[in-house]
Amino acid sequence: MAYEYVAPLADMRFVLEQVLEAPRSWHACPAFAELDIHTASAVLDEAAKFAGEVLQPTNAAGDLEGCTLDADGRVHTPRGYREAYQAFVEGGWPALPCDPAWGGQGLPLVLDAAMREMLSACNHAWNMYPDLLHGAYETLKAHGSEALKARYLRRLASGEWLAAMALTEPQAGSDLGALRTKAEPRPDGSVAVSGQKIFISGADHDLTDNVVHLVLVRLPDAPAGSKGLSLALVPKVLDDGTRNAWFVDGLEKKMGIKGSATCAVRYEGATGWLVGEPHRGLAAMFLMMNSARLHVGLQGLGHQEMAVQNALRYAAERVQFRTPIVHTPAMRHLLLRAQALVEGQRVIAYRAALAIDEAHHHEDPARRADAAALAALLTPVVKAFCTHHGFHGAAAMQQVFGGYGYVHEYGIEQTVRDARIAMVYEGTNEIQAIDLLQRKVLGDGGAAVQGLLADCEAEAARIDATGDAALAPFAAALRAQIAAAGEVTAAVAAAARTDAEAPLRAADDYLFGLAHLLLAWAWAASARAAAAMPAGPFGEAKLARSRYAVEQLLPQAGVHWQRARRCGLELPALAR
């Protein structure tokens, strides 16, 4: 059985049009006022063709071939990657959500999100190269000097040049405050960057002539810690055509995403220019990291979709005990849980992207502020929860393949290996959980989370208003999650007043609890939308799966809320 991808276009459209009512949101955003669901669907149809027909055929071969570093220090990507990238650029895909003023197509980020889901499903490793482009573009647009914008923005938006994000150093992973790479100011306004970075995705490759590094550095007068970091743009090729003074010392041999070049980079007085204010680099970089975090969450979603649709096909074909295994209750549970989780997470991830669109473009300033708070709250949840299930969900689907799932040619083992890194990079999932609870929830006195709870209550009230008794359990399940989230948030806030470590002990379970609240909302909204559709198999199946999800998957929320509530308990010593 070939390991293949069919973009879930009907589901994507259902989420955008029926569940999230994205066209209403677009009409309230002057930048997207002309956009309708038919045009949006046509864009996704074309993206699906690129992902399935051009990109997916390069996936398994690229995994076997990997990247190479030649004797001259040049990085080569697997066969077919360059051609796929050229087709991607010619199709105008890099510029999809960029500003028309910089050569972009000016389409909403939520459509870009759906495209990212497809690209990650079809070839995560290849997608690593263009995935950072949009974040680099946004960072430069918001913080770059006019000269830097003039030189780089159009070329990034078009995909003529690609970007890399250089943060990590051997001693500085999660703790970026420990990084040492230096930037010495020069009289001409540039800086000389020196130091060593590791694990830099796409720092060099053969897809574009130039690669633009955004590098976290320390100026000579920098205060210690993360407040002393600045951001520098350091290209591979300088304006006069000469090669800049940085070098790739090695490529990592990795568990997965083997077609993505993970580079150790040495900067030896390389020429760069500061982006944004000195010592404010982390704030500038956060734009890029937030965009990247949403993209990484979408990688997890893509992996789950790829895994579940292939597992479903396999289960329908594989006969044991004279029955296709898809009819066994055990396999049916596995597949149903996976499908329901993918469907719920898609609603959440697209909601986050829609919130980012509204935060930038909504005509009402109050709505923009609310949307920004929602986007900030949802981003770490999407990153951590979708990537957790990207790996664990793909591994669950590997079970459906039995022993064949362990064999390369069946494809699923690559998805499992590729999915694992997304739990680690762009801020590990533990760092996401701390960011969520300490900064996004407790940091604003609970205002953002109260806004989310109010949104969820509005969905429950909307279900009540339908008067449909079949939907009542969804409203009840959602209200139970709203109550648990409110109660646990208050308990953690109270514990934090006397015990600074309490939120750190609660963080992972709090994130998973909140993700389950969001799932309850997603399944409730999906059920309401499905019930409102003309009778037919799509809506009926959606309703049945949402009902199954609430009964079978929501009980897990109780475990997370209970553990988070007990954050006052000190942790015992570990056995040695």
Ligand SMILES: Cc1cc2nc3c(=O)[nH]c(=O)nc-3n(C[C@H](O)[C@H](O)[C@H](O)COP(=O)(O)OP(=O)(O)OC[C@H]3O[C@@H](n4cnc5c(N)ncnc54)[C@H](O)[C@@H]3O)c2cc1C
């Ligand atoms: C394939 C790949 C691609 C990458 N791409 C890039 C890139 O393009 N650019 C870039 O700059 N970096 C990149 N990275 C680096 C990646 O972002 C780091 O590996 C990641 O941030 C974690 O840092 P670390 O590996 O040093 O782990 P550590 O920070 O040492 O963490 C180890 C473990 O401890 C946990 N931990 C650490 N501190 C805390 C804490 N305070 N509370 C709770 N738990 C904690 C972590 O969650 C993790 O589980 C990449 C890495 C890989 C493997």
